[in-house]
Amino acid sequence: MDIVYLNDLRIDTVIGIYDWERRIKQTISLDLEMATDVAKAAASDNIEDTLDYKAVAKRMIDFVGNSEFLLVETLAERAAQIILNEFGVSWLRLKVDKQGAVRGARGVGVIIERCQPKEPAQP
Numbered sequence: 001m002d003i004v005y006l007n008d009l010r011i012d013t014v015i016g017i018y019d020w021e022r023r024i025k026q027t028i029s030l031d032l033e034m035a036t037d038v039a040k041a042a043a044s045d046n047i048e049d050t051l052d053y054k055a056v057a058k059r060m061i062d063f064v065g066n067s068e069f070l071l072v073e074t075l076a077e078r079a080a081q082i083i084l085n086e087f088g089v090s091w092l093r094l095k096v097d098k099q100g101a102v103r104g105a106r107g108v109g110v111i112i113e114r115c116q117p118k119e120p121a122q123p
């Protein structure tokens with residue numbers, strides 16, 4: 001298995017449980033690892049044969065930038081499902097880092113791993 005990754009994608013969004021957080025935008029950072037096989041693209045040298053990290057980044061900027069979740073958990077889950085469903089990724093690890101949310105900590109947040117659901121067994 002190979003990995004296409006995207007590190008420290010910073011996006012401004014409404015996120016948080018407190019009243020003051022509903023009135024402002026805060027910056028979150030995404031780290032994303034996506035399982036893929038890069039052999040075909042390595043052989044062809046063609047962007048059409050690989051998972052385009054720029055396309056994933058644009059989709060995340062659009063989705064997260066227009067979202068208004070309370071919890072980083074919800075943001076992470078919804079973003080992961082978009083990547084699995086729209087980019088044909090079989091497995092991913094996603095870190096959502098909310099910077100400066102807790103005094104004394106550089107960042108807080110969640111790391112989730114998700115994969116495509118298994119096919120139902122044939123009767």
Ligand SMILES: Nc1nc2c(c(=O)[nH]1)N=C([C@H](O)[C@@H](O)CO)CN2
Pocket residue numbers: 015016017018021070071072073098101102
């Ligand atoms: N597990 C979580 N804990 C907390 C969250 C969260 O999204 N997930 N959010 C907050 C507040 O919004 C906080 O970030 C404001 O500083 C607190 N705990």
